[in-house]
Amino acid sequence: MELRPLELRVISAKDIKDVNLFTKMDVYVVVSINGDHRTAQKTPVHKESGSNPNWNCTMKFTIDETAAHQNHHNLVFRLKSNRVFGDKEIGSVQVPIRELLDQENGNGKVDHQHVSFSVMLANGKTKGVFNFAYRFGEKFSMPALPPPPFPGAGSYKHGGKPVMAYPPPPTGYPGPSSGHPKGTYPPPPQGMTGYPPPQGGYGYSQVQQPQKSKKGGIGAGLGLGLAGGLLGGMLIGDMVDDAYEAGVEDGLDYDY
Numbered sequence: 001m002e003l004r005p006l007e008l009r010v011i012s013a014k015d016i017k018d019v020n021l022f023t024k025m026d027v028y029v030v031v032s033i034n035g036d037h038r039t040a041q042k043t044p045v046h047k048e049s050g051s052n053p054n055w056n057c058t059m060k061f062t063i064d065e066t067a068a069h070q071n072h073h074n075l076v077f078r079l080k081s082n083r084v085f086g087d088k089e090i091g092s093v094q095v096p097i098r099e100l101l102d103q104e105n106g107n108g109k110v111d112h113q114h115v116s117f118s119v120m121l122a123n124g125k126t127k128g129v130f131n132f133a134y135r136f137g138e139k140f141s142m143p144a145l146p147p148p149p150f151p152g153a154g155s156y157k158h159g160g161k162p163v164m165a166y167p168p169p170p171t172g173y174p175g176p177s178s179g180h181p182k183g184t185y186p187p188p189p190q191g192m193t194g195y196p197p198p199q200g201g202y203g204y205s206q207v208q209q210p211q212k213s214k215k216g217g218i219g220a221g222l223g224l225g226l227a228g229g230l231l232g233g234m235l236i237g238d239m240v241d242d243a244y245e246a247g248v249e250d251g252l253d254y255d256y
Contacts, residue, residue, distance in 0.1 A: 006100075
């Protein structure tokens, strides 16, 4: 890309339109390329200048010479009146940079070239003259910037940790196990050893292995329970029999 410096000196304007009613105009100029605000530069305000302001303000731009020769670049000068309740545009001047390049003719002049252009009003008429000077510097080349590399699939960040394409699955409910789900046991009756009641919570409860008894485990516990039941029944039967026999004997001993 062929680039070239362009130095401007915004000098003055003469007999421009007065857009103020009661006070003298405070005039300044905004200069840009193609009206792009990113390239805009501004002169100081000439206080109470009226229709004949002066600035002598120097500005520097860099242009694409190829685009300028193709008539794609214009210098835009907007003359404005600085006012308390909002600035008002007086008029504008548009100059193709190609025209300035053609006037230079590549003669390598060091001094500025002075030019004058009519000020265009909003209604299409002209009023006043705008004066500025310019000169071009030596052209230089700037290589085109390559596009940024596309990140590969195996790129890593944060100390070598791979970048994950999808977020990890949320924690919380455990997934179902293979096969039939594990069941839970009801709480055992009082007085018997067995399984503890299931704990509250989410998911499937885990079956706990019963603790082994020191006297034979669950079989011994069941045996002791059955033996205790039989013994209690026998004792109750003996008590009933004793009471019955005592009543019979009392009846026999009754003296009529």
